[in-house]
Amino acid sequence: VASAIGLALVKIPFAAAVGLVAGVFNLVPLIGPFVGAIPAVVLGLLSGDPIRALWGALVLLLVQQIDNHIISPNVMGRTVKLHPITVMLALLAAGSLWGIFGMLLIIPAIATIKAVGSHLWSKRRVREAIGEAIPDEMMPSVVTESVVISERVTTDGEEADLVAEETVVKRGKRSARSDGASRTSRGSRAAAKRKRSGSR
Numbered sequence: 001v002a003s004a005i006g007l008a009l010v011k012i013p014f015a016a017a018v019g020l021v022a023g024v025f026n027l028v029p030l031i032g033p034f035v036g037a038i039p040a041v042v043l044g045l046l047s048g049d050p051i052r053a054l055w056g057a058l059v060l061l062l063v064q065q066i067d068n069h070i071i072s073p074n075v076m077g078r079t080v081k082l083h084p085i086t087v088m089l090a091l092l093a094a095g096s097l098w099g100i101f102g103m104l105l106i107i108p109a110i111a112t113i114k115a116v117g118s119h120l121w122s123k124r125r126v127r128e129a130i131g132e133a134i135p136d137e138m139m140p141s142v143v144t145e146s147v148v149i150s151e152r153v154t155t156d157g158e159e160a161d162l163v164a165e166e167t168v169v170k171r172g173k174r175s176a177r178s179d180g181a182s183r184t185s186r187g188s189r190a191a192a193k194r195k196r197s198g199s200r
């Protein structure tokens with residue numbers, strides 16, 4: 001539309017059709033803008049005014065530069081939340097490497113990569129924040145250790161050494177050491193009773 005209006009102002013014949021052709025060829029990287037300007041130059045020369053042909057070429061060049069370097073990067077950047085300079089460099093690189101298909105696909109590809117990266121980074125930050133919010137002493141931990149408890153039992157004037165070993169599991173600050181000691185004490189008393197009964 002801008003090309004057609006500009007060509008009409010410099011009195012290029014068939015300005016609307018020439019502007020449409022220039023807009024279509026503007027999608028083709030590198031050579032597209034130059035090919036799109038050929039009809040305007042030819043029609044300007046055929047009208048018998050070389051200056052008009054020059055003005056037509058300048059109008060198309062100006063419109064294409066504004067579109068490629070200002071309008072398109074800003075529109076695409078706001079849509080996919082990318083900086084306009086990033087969009088412009090990506091379009092130039094993709095157009096040079098893969099042509100028009102690269103230019104059509106590079107921005108969605110970059111937007112997808114950015115979205116996935118932002119999601120993964122956010123999850124990592126949340127995990128770090130949760131880890132910092134919980135003190136170390138409140139974090140559950142399991143520690144396994146062996147406790148050897150010795151008890152001397154006197155039975156009918158004889159002393160017997162009873163040694164019991166058991167595994168105590170600690171969770172956080174809570175320890176089962178006292179429970180293990182009480183269970184060992186009960187086991188020792190039961191063994192003493194059995195020995196006393198046998199001696200009788």
